[in-house]
Amino acid sequence: MIDRSWIGRELAPVDLTLERGRLRFFARAIGETDPVYTDVQAAQRAGYADLPAPPTFLFGAELDGGTLDRLLADLGVPIAKILHGEQGFTYHRPACAGETITVQSRIADIFDKKSGALEFVVKTSEARNAAGELVAELRSVIVVRH
Numbered sequence: 001m002i003d004r005s006w007i008g009r010e011l012a013p014v015d016l017t018l019e020r021g022r023l024r025f026f027a028r029a030i031g032e033t034d035p036v037y038t039d040v041q042a043a044q045r046a047g048y049a050d051l052p053a054p055p056t057f058l059f060g061a062e063l064d065g066g067t068l069d070r071l072l073a074d075l076g077v078p079i080a081k082i083l084h085g086e087q088g089f090t091y092h093r094p095a096c097a098g099e100t101i102t103v104q105s106r107i108a109d110i111f112d113k114k115s116g117a118l119e120f121v122v123k124t125s126e127a128r129n130a131a132g133e134l135v136a137e138l139r140s141v142i143v144v145r146h
Helices: 020-029 041-047 057-065 069-073
Strands: 014-017 082-091 100-113 118-129 132-146
Touching: 020 057, 041 118, 041 132, 057 069, 057 082, 057 100, 057 118, 057 132, 069 118
Parallel strands: none
Antiparallel strands: 014 100, 082 132, 100 118, 118 132
16 A cells, blocks of 8 residues: 555656757647647747647656656556556646746645555646746546556
């Protein structure tokens, strides 16, 4: 069983600088066809300062920063035992190429089902720009199979 004392604990913040090439690559990878995600002029005509981060892009910030790997190690959970349960996003403002976004996460809940055969780790995160403005709120659920 995962130690419930992790509930409420904050994880190390992660900084992610948004680069145009990476934003374009991600947009293509998810099948995004709107040119605002790949063409700077189209993005600026649409009112963005630069290419905006495509939907779900910010989820990758913590993966890049190794936060998930460290969390699993701290919890004593082998990666082979996890499933992606759920993720959700609430967007407050666009994040564009050239910006650095800081993602701060915390463990919101840990619970089990099926008499402990499945445990769920609920992680909530806030993504903020360099001015400290809230860009997005993220929620993800990791399922651990026992």
